[in-house]
Amino acid sequence: xTGVTQTPRHLVMGMTNKKSLKCEQxxxxxxxxxxxxxxxxxxxLMFVYNFKEQTENNSVxxxxxxxxxxxxxxxxxxxxxxxxxxALYLCAxxxxxxxxxxxxxxxxxxxxxxxx
Amino acid sequence: xxxxxxxSPSLSVQEGRISILNCDYxxxxxxxxLWYKKYPAEGPTFLISISSIKDKNEDGRFxxxxxxxxxxxxxxxxxxxxxxxxxxxCAASARYGGSQGNLIFGKGTKLxxxx
Numbered sequence: 001x002t003g004v005t006q007t008p009r010h011l012v013m014g015m016t017n018k019k020s021l022k023c024e025q026x027x028x029x030x031x032x033x034x035x036x037x038x039x040x041x042x043x044x045l046m047f048v049y050n051f052k053e054q055t056e057n058n059s060v061x062x063x064x065x066x067x068x069x070x071x072x073x074x075x076x077x078x079x080x081x082x083x084x085x086x087a088l089y090l091c092a093x094x095x096x097x098x099x100x101x102x103x104x105x106x107x108x109x110x111x112x113x114x115x116x
Numbered sequence: 117x118x119x120x121x122x123x124s125p126s127l128s129v130q131e132g133r134i135s136i137l138n139c140d141y142x143x144x145x146x147x148x149x150l151w152y153k154k155y156p157a158e159g160p161t162f163l164i165s166i167s168s169i170k171d172k173n174e175d176g177r178f179x180x181x182x183x184x185x186x187x188x189x190x191x192x193x194x195x196x197x198x199x200x201x202x203x204x205x206c207a208a209s210a211r212y213g214g215s216q217g218n219l220i221f222g223k224g225t226k227l228x229x230x231x
Contacts, residue, residue, distance in 0.1 A: 004159070042118070043160075043205070043221040056218060090159050104150055105219060107159030 002026055004108035006091050012114045015081060021111050023074040023091030030096035032074040033105060034066060037088040049074065050097045081115045088112050119143045120208050122222035131231050135193040139206030139222055142187065146208040150219065151180060151191045154203045163204075164191070196229045203227070 004025045013019050025032065034046040048056035049068040063085075065077040074091055092105040121140045129135045137151075147168040152160035166173040166180045166189070173180050179192045193200055206222040 006159075040223070042120070042223045043219075045218055045220075048218070058218075092159075104162045104165055106162060107152075109157070109159045 004091060004093055004106055006089075006108035006111050008111060009109065010112045010114075012116060013078070013081065014116055015083070017081075018077070018079040020078065021076040021089055021091075021113075023076075023108055025072055025074075025091075025093035025106070025108075027093055027106060029093035029106075030071045031094045031103075032068060032071070033092040033094075034064075034074065034076050035090040035092065035107075037090060037110070039087075043090065047076075048097075055097065078113075081113075083115050086113055086115045117142070118222075119146075120206055120220045120222040122204075122206055122225050124225050125223070126226040126228070128228045128230060129196045131198055131229055132195045135191075135196045135200065135227055135229065137191040137193075137204050137206075137225050137227065139189050139191075140187060141189075141208050141220075143208070143210065143220075144187070145210040146220075147211050148209045149180070149182060149189050150207045150209075151178075152205040152207060152221075153200075154205060154224070160205055193227075196227075198229050198231050201227055201229050 007022045031050045035043045037043050045058050046060045047066045052068050067075040088110045090110045091108040094105045095103040119142050150165040151163040154160045164175050164178050166182050182189045203224040203226045205224045207219040
């Protein structure tokens, strides 16, 4: 595997379900990100992890819970979602955030989530 | 209020001609700018970036121009090819006074290059 991979690519879930999105990067990066892309809206940053530590939570509702067990893996745990949470969820990675940054981010293909 | 604006939702260009995609920003703290290309069913792909200490950066057929006084940047693709047909996103980031990891994206411009 190369680059940034995401699973599953498509997910349909009911409002009472619990599911998780997985992201893995094979680029040797130390920063990872979750973004949300809704129809006709710009990409919205949700969470940032730098060396496994969360450095940004962009006022995301608690029904979205991120987990970063190591610099290569990132999860987004979902529970009691709403239909308006239906969107494309994108994971990205970059070199570690430091004073020499910022750096370009490399994206995975995304998970298309539909909440019914 | 949107800090990064791409005012043209779509652009159609003939193959071989120049494509010019525009982007405006409002936050004077932004000092790093990027362009991404996105095909359907794929994630955005990094194309080219520019730091605020430069006003031009070139990579093959792609050139990005930055006009700091106007808070405007543009991406030039020449010559345009049908494979360039995609949605192009402009993004901006601030090294100081905010999160370095926070890329602010525009809504995108859909480029169609006609053979």
